[in-house]
Amino acid sequence: MATQPSNRSLEFDFATTTTMHGLSRIANSQSKALTTAWAVGTLLCIGVCAWQISLRFVDFFEFKVNTEILIVHNNSLEFPAVTICNFNRYRSSELDEDTEALLPLFAGSMYGSDGNATLEYLANYVNISDLRLILDRLHSKGFTIETFTRDTGFSLNRSMIHCYFNGQTCSEQNFTHVFTIYGNCYTFNGPSQGEHLTQTMAGFGNGLNLVIDVDQYTYTESISGHLEAGIKFLTHSKHEPPLMASQGYAVQPGTKAFASISQIQSFNLPKPWGDCDSDTRLDYYDSYTMSGCTLERLSKVIKNICLCRPIGFPGNETVCDIFSMLRCVDPLIGDIAKSGNTVSCGIPCNYTAYPISLSYATLPNYSAATGFEYFYGVSLQYMR
Numbered sequence: 001m002a003t004q005p006s007n008r009s010l011e012f013d014f015a016t017t018t019t020m021h022g023l024s025r026i027a028n029s030q031s032k033a034l035t036t037a038w039a040v041g042t043l044l045c046i047g048v049c050a051w052q053i054s055l056r057f058v059d060f061f062e063f064k065v066n067t068e069i070l071i072v073h074n075n076s077l078e079f080p081a082v083t084i085c086n087f088n089r090y091r092s093s094e095l096d097e098d099t100e101a102l103l104p105l106f107a108g109s110m111y112g113s114d115g116n117a118t119l120e121y122l123a124n125y126v127n128i129s130d131l132r133l134i135l136d137r138l139h140s141k142g143f144t145i146e147t148f149t150r151d152t153g154f155s156l157n158r159s160m161i162h163c164y165f166n167g168q169t170c171s172e173q174n175f176t177h178v179f180t181i182y183g184n185c186y187t188f189n190g191p192s193q194g195e196h197l198t199q200t201m202a203g204f205g206n207g208l209n210l211v212i213d214v215d216q217y218t219y220t221e222s223i224s225g226h227l228e229a230g231i232k233f234l235t236h237s238k239h240e241p242p243l244m245a246s247q248g249y250a251v252q253p254g255t256k257a258f259a260s261i262s263q264i265q266s267f268n269l270p271k272p273w274g275d276c277d278s279d280t281r282l283d284y285y286d287s288y289t290m291s292g293c294t295l296e297r298l299s300k301v302i303k304n305i306c307l308c309r310p311i312g313f314p315g316n317e318t319v320c321d322i323f324s325m326l327r328c329v330d331p332l333i334g335d336i337a338k339s340g341n342t343v344s345c346g347i348p349c350n351y352t353a354y355p356i357s358l359s360y361a362t363l364p365n366y367s368a369a370t371g372f373e374y375f376y377g378v379s380l381q382y383m384r
Contacts, residue, residue: 063272077263079197080235080354082188082208083242084175086154087228087250089183091218094152098134102322103220135322145311146179146319153184161376162211166199170208179312180244182232191238191286207261211363213378214253229253235261235354239287241295241314249358254384256363259356266351276349284314293345301336301343302329 026042029035090103135143156172163170165188176190188208189197199207216229234248242248251257268276285292292314299313306328308320320329336342362384364372369380 065269065273076198076200079189079199079207080261080263081190081238081240081242083178083180083185083190083234083236083244083248084156084188084210084212085180085182085185085232085244085248086159086214087182087226087230087232088154088214088216088219088221089149089226090152090220091154091215092220093218095220098138099148099152102134102138103222132323144319145321149179149183149311150177154182155184156186156212159213159215160210161213161378162209164209165197166206178242180242181312182226182244185242185244187242189238193238196238202260204258216253230255233257235259235356236291237287237289237352237354239285240289240291241285243291243294249356251360254363256361258359258361260358261354261356264353264355266353268347268349268351270349274347276347278349280346288348289351290345290348294343297343297345298333298336302332305332 026035026038029038092100095103156175160172163174165174170188172186174193175186175188176192178185178187178190212231214230219229221227228250230250230252232244232248232250234242234244236242236247249257249259268274270276270278280288280293282288282292282296284296296314299309299315302313302320303309303315303317306320306324307317308324308329309315309317310320310325310329364380364383366380369383372383373379
């Protein structure tokens with residue numbers, strides 16, 4: 001006997017034989033109420049499933065990251081670079097008649113100051129033409145701002161009374177000279193030192209211990225220069241140039257500063273998860289840092305407009321002379337600061353910071369003052 005053809009559609013066959021539980025229940029239900037209930041339930045489940053899948057896609061394309069913070073107590077840590085500056089840029093004891101006459105120009109030649117206003121102010125008290133003649137005469141003898149600052153500025157060899165690192169004697173040979181807004185500065189454990197210094201024990205007597213004579217009686221800073229007396233120091237990575245104009249801590253004369261140093265290492269993610277760019281390279285620094293990038297890009301802006309670079313800035317261009325600083329560089333940096341169009345630098349992918357906690361004490365006590373006078377030839381009255 002021949003088989004009668006079935007009137008069921010392929011869709012119905014699929015619905016009744018599929019392993020999708022909801023569809024088979026809808027197809028095999030004996031009443032409309034059950035069919036409706038199973039249909040509503042199945043559609044709700046499909047909707048929830050689609051919603052969850054869409055959330056997973058949204059989360060993925062938002063490129064969210066987790067921040068992991070680890071506090072590690074190591075037996076030893078790499079010691080940071082420490083840059084030290086004196087608030088006084090030029091010592092009166094090293095000046096002759098010509099260079100002393102130029103001090104008003106040097107005092108006004110500060111990054112970001114209004115150089116034109118400085119010249120107008122000085123014109124009321126000194127003869128600018130005479131100063132130009134003196135400067136031309138000095139230039140004919142090989143005068144440059146770099147050599148003048150090195151020879152007459154803060155000298156660590158002259159000022160450092162006492163230097164110990166981890167109980168061992170150190171000297172100016174362990175420091176690297178660097179130019180900043182404060183003139184001569186010196187970096188302990190700088191990039192040129194090569195060896196990576198470590199510290200295994202915290203507390204007084206370990207780390208870097210310095211006693212520095214700020215030589216305040218030879219200060220030449222006027223009211224238009226640096227008003228403070230003492231030193232300014234900054235702890236930073238040895239691969240990062242010091243930005244002393246905006247960073248650092250001040251220590252006044254007759255004071256001992258105790259600095260507790262921590263090391264923070266940050267690892268940032270590249271795009272699209274983060275903002276760092278691992279391909280960014282600097283022309284004059286081995287490692288990419290915010291400080292190095294800021295100095296390089298600002299130096300390029302100054303070079304394009306003023307055709308020179310300020311002392312202490314990276315580059316191979318001619319160092320700006322005094323009048324170039326006053327007429328072009330200082331007003332330019334001031335305009336950049338006022339306009340808000342600051343130099344933009346990306347976030348480094350790897351970065352090491354050395355935040356410190358400071359406390360102060362008077363130096364020396366009356367008992368120790370006798371020892372200072374006997375061994376170093378400085379009196380209590382001089383130190384305070």
